[in-house]
Amino acid sequence: MRHITAISDLSVQEIDALIMKARDIMANPGRYQEACRHKKLATLFYEPSTRTRLSFEAAMYELGGQVLGFSQAEASSAAKGESVADTIRTISCYADLIAMRHHKEGAPTVAAHYATVPVINAGDGGHNHPTQTLTDLLTIQMEKGRLGNMTVGLCGDLKFGRTVHSLIEAMCRYPGVRFVLISPEELKVPSYVKIPLKQGQVPYEQTTDLQSVMPRLDILYMTRVQRERFFNEDDYIRLKDSYILTPAKLELAKPDLSVMHPLPRVNEIALAIDQDPRATYFKQTLYGKYIRMALILMLLEVQA
Amino acid sequence: MNIDSINNGIVIDHIKAGQAMQIYDFLNLGALDCPVAIIKNAVSNKMGRKDIIKIDSVLDVDLNALGYIDPAITINLIKDGERVRKYHPELPATITNIIRCRNPRCITSIEQELPHVFKLTDREKDEYRCLYCESKAGK
Ligand SMILES: [Zn+2]
Numbered sequence: 088m089r090h091i092t093a094i095s096d097l098s099v100q101e102i103d104a105l106i107m108k109a110r111d112i113m114a115n116p117g118r119y120q121e122a123c124r125h126k127k128l129a130t131l132f133y134e135p136s137t138r139t140r141l142s143f144e145a146a147m148y149e150l151g152g153q154v155l156g157f158s159q160a161e162a163s164s165a166a167k168g169e170s171v172a173d174t175i176r177t178i179s180c181y182a183d184l185i186a187m188r189h190h191k192e193g194a195p196t197v198a199a200h201y202a203t204v205p206v207i208n209a210g211d212g213g214h215n216h217p218t219q220t221l222t223d224l225l226t227i228q229m230e231k232g233r234l235g236n237m238t239v240g241l242c243g244d245l246k247f248g249r250t251v252h253s254l255i256e257a258m259c260r261y262p263g264v265r266f267v268l269i270s271p272e273e274l275k276v277p278s279y280v281k282i283p284l285k286q287g288q289v290p291y292e293q294t295t296d297l298q299s300v301m302p303r304l305d306i307l308y309m310t311r312v313q314r315e316r317f318f319n320e321d322d323y324i325r326l327k328d329s330y331i332l333t334p335a336k337l338e339l340a341k342p343d344l345s346v347m348h349p350l351p352r353v354n355e356i357a358l359a360i361d362q363d364p365r366a367t368y369f370k371q372t373l374y375g376k377y378i379r380m381a382l383i384l385m386l387l388e389v390q391a
Numbered sequence: 392m393n394i395d396s397i398n399n400g401i402v403i404d405h406i407k408a409g410q411a412m413q414i415y416d417f418l419n420l421g422a423l424d425c426p427v428a429i430i431k432n433a434v435s436n437k438m439g440r441k442d443i444i445k446i447d448s449v450l451d452v453d454l455n456a457l458g459y460i461d462p463a464i465t466i467n468l469i470k471d472g473e474r475v476r477k478y479h480p481e482l483p484a485t486i487t488n489i490i491r492c493r494n495p496r497c498i499t500s501i502e503q504e505l506p507h508v509f510k511l512t513d514r515e516k517d518e519y520r521c522l523y524c525e526s527k528a529g530k
Contacts, residue, residue, distance in 0.1 A: 170502055170504065171498065171502060172502075172505075189498070191496060191497060191498040191500065191501060191524075192494065192496050192497050192498060192523065192524035192525075193497055193498040193499070193521065193522070193523020193524040193525075194498040194523075196498075196522065196523050197498055197502070197505065197523060211498075212496050213496065214496075214524060214525070
């Protein structure tokens with residue numbers, strides 16, 4: 088039995104196998120529709136995240152399994168002060184697999200310690216969210232046909248954006264990847280995130296200007312620049328438009344660029360771009376379901 | 392107790408001057424009823440000044456945990472008046488309930504009964520991180 092609390096819990100080979108499995112599920116959904124019959128997934132969402140929870144639940148239903156759980160802490164025994172350990176001991180008696188989201192960092196590690204069934208971290212505060220990273224990797228593989236040999240632009244809040252940090256960590260492991268880190272000075276990638284870049288001698292550059300690097304990108308991963316990240320309103324107003332993707336900026340891009348976003352978006356991608364074939368962010372959601380199906384099969388050790 | 396010689400016990404030597412009380416507290420020596428001597432600001436050829444702790448008893452504690460405080464200290468085990476072993480403590484792979492995670496976003500901030508466990512993540516840099524949230528330990 089194993090748990091997935093961080094993307095680093097999976098080797099490159101295992102990630103490749105999950106991607107292969109997800110593609111096989113997409114190609115042959117009928118072969119998998121009974122794969123998890125009589126199996127139950129518990130979705131324990133101490134913090135609401137409808138998008139992620141529905142993705143896990145849809146994944147389990149499509150495998151013929153069943154789902155139980157709660158969608159916010161108020162609806163759980165945590166509201167009565169029960170510890171994560173005790174809740175997990177209880178749920179382990181009911182479910183074959185647990186997907187857990189918690190607002191506190193490291194809660195899924197605690198859960199993994201006490202669970203007698205596999206635990207998947209479905210997001211622990213600003214810390215880890217491995218299935219988001221798997222989703223991003225499957226999306227890149229599907230859109231580009233490869234995971235190496237490309238220039239990946241990451242744009243927006245690169246300081247607090249955990250999805251960006253784990254994507255860098257995961258993509259560093261593939262050959263020929265170059266990163267372009269596009270953010271305001273205030274929201275640059277923290278130095279500890281650059282450690283894998285330096286250790287793997289992965290080329291990267293930092294810039295504050297999206298427009299100038301646009302023609303070189305194969306992937307543009309957008310994130311939200313939030314008002315509350317700035318010390319003063321003036322800085323926010325001055326900077327926010329630089330990190331909004333508009334049709335004019337997209338004009339400069341390669342015809343086969345993929346624009347990605349972990350969603351939900353607010354205004355950082357203009358609505359007009361939704362029609363552009365380079366907009367990949369809604370497809371990302373669909374890929375998210377398939378990679379979760381592949382992960383569920385792996386952790387339940389189901390041969391299908 | 393003769394400060395210079397003990398029969399069966401431990402001499403913790405080469406403690407940075409001024410750090411003896413921290414180690415005294417860390418090992419909870421206040422709870423012992425055997426003789427314990429703290430020598431402060433002893434003259435040292437190597438260090439200029441150093442502290443020494445002598446404990447006239449065989450302690451059942453993991454002295455390697457001292458490696459977290461300062462791996463340069465020397466531990467001497469004394470048996471029947473003779474020094475039988477002299478070594479530096481190793482950096483422990485994990486330390487439990489010795490330091491607390493100070494990250495307010497960590498699960499330990501709301502679950503009081505969880506042990507505070509830190510893992511050695513970089514031996515060269517003497518770096519420990521919280522088992523749960525991976526925050527660096529602050530000394
Ligand atoms: Zn912590």
